[in-house]
Amino acid sequence: MAELTKELSQVKGEEPAVRGKDVRVHPNPEPPAKGPLDAPTGTPTVIVDDLHIVYRVYGAASENEKGNAVNALTRILKRQGRPQMKEVHAVKGVSFVAYHGDAIGVVGRNGSGKSTLLRAIAGLLPPHEGAVYTDGQPSLLGVNAALMRELTGERNIVLGCYAMGMTPAEVREKYQEIVDFSGIDEFVQLPMSTYSSGMGARLRFAISSAKTHDVLLIDEALATGDREFRKKSEQRIRQIRESAGTVFLVAHDLKVIEQTCNRVIWLHKGKIKMDGDPKEVLAAYTKG
Amino acid sequence: MSQPESAVADAQAGGRSAQEPLAKLAQRYGLRRAIARPRFHVYLRQLVERRHFILTYATSRNVSKYSSSALGQLWQVLTPLLNAAIYYVMFGIVLGGRDGVVNYPAFLLTGIFVFTYTQRSFTAGAKSISGNLSLIRALHFPRAALPLAYTIQELQQLAISMGVLVLIVLITGEVPTWYWLMIPVVLVLQTMFNIGAGLVMARMGASMRDLNQLLPFITRTWLYASGVFFSIQDKVVGSAELPQWVATAMYLNPAAAYIEWMRDILIYKHIPPAMVWAPCVFWAVFALGFGFWYFWRAEERYGRG
Numbered sequence: 013m014a015e016l017t018k019e020l021s022q023v024k025g026e027e028p029a030v031r032g033k034d035v036r037v038h039p040n041p042e043p044p045a046k047g048p049l050d051a052p053t054g055t056p057t058v059i060v061d062d063l064h065i066v067y068r069v070y071g072a073a074s075e076n077e078k079g080n081a082v083n084a085l086t087r088i089l090k091r092q093g094r095p096q097m098k099e100v101h102a103v104k105g106v107s108f109v110a111y112h113g114d115a116i117g118v119v120g121r122n123g124s125g126k127s128t129l130l131r132a133i134a135g136l137l138p139p140h141e142g143a144v145y146t147d148g149q150p151s152l153l154g155v156n157a158a159l160m161r162e163l164t165g166e167r168n169i170v171l172g173c174y175a176m177g178m179t180p181a182e183v184r185e186k187y188q189e190i191v192d193f194s195g196i197d198e199f200v201q202l203p204m205s206t207y208s209s210g211m212g213a214r215l216r217f218a219i220s221s222a223k224t225h226d227v228l229l230i231d232e233a234l235a236t237g238d239r240e241f242r243k244k245s246e247q248r249i250r251q252i253r254e255s256a257g258t259v260f261l262v263a264h265d266l267k268v269i270e271q272t273c274n275r276v277i278w279l280h281k282g283k284i285k286m287d288g289d290p291k292e293v294l295a296a297y298t299k300g
Numbered sequence: 301m302s303q304p305e306s307a308v309a310d311a312q313a314g315g316r317s318a319q320e321p322l323a324k325l326a327q328r329y330g331l332r333r334a335i336a337r338p339r340f341h342v343y344l345r346q347l348v349e350r351r352h353f354i355l356t357y358a359t360s361r362n363v364s365k366y367s368s369s370a371l372g373q374l375w376q377v378l379t380p381l382l383n384a385a386i387y388y389v390m391f392g393i394v395l396g397g398r399d400g401v402v403n404y405p406a407f408l409l410t411g412i413f414v415f416t417y418t419q420r421s422f423t424a425g426a427k428s429i430s431g432n433l434s435l436i437r438a439l440h441f442p443r444a445a446l447p448l449a450y451t452i453q454e455l456q457q458l459a460i461s462m463g464v465l466v467l468i469v470l471i472t473g474e475v476p477t478w479y480w481l482m483i484p485v486v487l488v489l490q491t492m493f494n495i496g497a498g499l500v501m502a503r504m505g506a507s508m509r510d511l512n513q514l515l516p517f518i519t520r521t522w523l524y525a526s527g528v529f530f531s532i533q534d535k536v537v538g539s540a541e542l543p544q545w546v547a548t549a550m551y552l553n554p555a556a557a558y559i560e561w562m563r564d565i566l567i568y569k570h571i572p573p574a575m576v577w578a579p580c581v582f583w584a585v586f587a588l589g590f591g592f593w594y595f596w597r598a599e600e601r602y603g604r605g
Binding site: 055056057058059060061062083085107109131134135136137138143144145146147149151152154155156157158160161162163167170171174175176177179180203 | 322323325326329330331332333349350352353356357360361363364367368432434435436437438439440441513514517600601603
């Protein structure tokens with residue numbers, strides 16, 4: 013249970029989005045504004061159509077229930093629902109169209125449904141209502157979950173590459189590139205549990221961006237790492253965009269979004285509050 | 301709402317496109333729904349393509365599992381041996397399980413090692429999805445890769461235990477015979493069964509969160525029903541004077557069947573009767589086929605929470 017709660021908070025941000033007073037929904041997704049970097053080519057790659065995502069949340073079991081096989085059995089036999097189960101409506105009717113060459117920043121407070129939206133686009137969370145249509149397989153930049161802290165960086169690179177679906181030949185080809193890009197040098201021989209948080213983040217970003225993606229979803233990957241590494245990763249995101257892909261970027265650092273994105277979606281309590289040119293949206297976001 | 305079958309999904313998308321231009325736009329550009337369950341044969345092929353991930357994941361888990369304990373992988377052998385010692389004293393000597401059994405130590409150890417393999421695959425399978433939600437929510441791969449990797453991890457551990465088992469059987473005075481060539485056959489069949497059972501448990505464990513609390517119960521019962529430390533025929537029909545069909549039913553259970561076959565090879569030195577090999581083959585084929593099918597049916601729902 014503890015594992016679950018931890019997992020959920022990781023996925024969802026700290027505060028669950030509660031059904032509250034409705035906010036103004038952006039009525040129609042505007043065509044993407046021409047960004048500062050380049051213009052989208054006009055073919056849609058991701059279409060999100062009135063998407064609703066509902067999470068089931070299991071709270072921590074109360075003290076007297078824990079680990080008792082008899083209680084669990086009687087509960088199942090009596091067909092009682094789990095008392096701590098709650099439903100969280102994390103994304104409520106989001107619609108937009110993303111195009112080739114778009115780099116879309118997603119902003120919003122903790123618990124506004126940013127991470128959930130990204131996971132739904134990646135096809136990892138089934139929609140409760142509505143649908144997500146994509147061209148090719150969008151992938152989340154998040155190989156972390158496959159890596160094991162007790163293992164060396166070397167083993168983790170191989171494991172992470174396989175987890176993303178690479179072939180042994182591709183792994184051999186990319187291995188040195190990943191080590192170089194992450195800049196962890198001889199630490200690659202040590203277990204990842206000995207890494208500093210910055211080094212870990214760098215290795216993770218290096219592994220997950222080693223694969224070419226059509227649609228790439230990045231969730232807070234750039235928050236860590238030093239300035240030099242940040243520059244490197246921003247450059248890599250630009251490369252991905254130039255190879256005619258689409259990039260979604262969730263970040264709390266608005267500067268990163270302003271520099272890399274040509275369009276910004278502002279999520280508030282699971283709904284789109286604004287969608288458009290980064291300058292306008294970010295100005296409104298910082299104000300309100 | 302669970303994810304509808306693709307036919308239903310198409311119908312829904314079609315129905316919506318009358319009012320919703322977005323679905324139509326998606327259709328025009330040939331965009332597909334992000335979540336769709338592949339057809340069964342496609343799914344199996346995707347799984348084969350992921351074999352490197354499955355193997356690496358299993359090995360990595362094995363390496364990291366014991367990295368914090370001083371004795372390391374030795375525990376794989378020590379745990380069943382310590383269990384065997386307890387059972388030997390309790391059930392063999394105190395309760396008289398060894399009476400009338402040829403070479404009781406070898407009999408007991410064969411039972412424990414074979415049973416442990418199935419039991420551990422079972423328990424690991426139940427946790428393979430529910431314990432890996434973050435992985436499932438982050439990456440795309442056929443979800444059956446996880447329970448499969450967990451069973452392979454157990455198989456890798458079994459390789460070591462089998463070596464110890466053969467050694468002990470030799471020490472207790474048995475001599476190798478040509479029948480020993482059948483050991484891999486039994487292990488392949490048992491592995492097939494374990495993979496299937498692991499897949500079934502994985503799906504059940506993903507939706508029934510209380511399963512992990514119940515499992516010790518189930519496996520304990522199974523342990524007693526499989527004649528791990530006593531001869532089923534002697535105790536159930538002989539001492540307890542229960543009807544013969546009870547003993548027969550116990551012998552037909554997969555764990556007992558694999559144990560019996562292994563004992564026939566290692567201790568009794570004869571080809572197993574049809575009563576033994578037929579259930580072994582049946583359970584292997586049935587569990588593997590049903591397991592994959594049953595697991596695949598819920599493929600798009602794993603990770604929902």
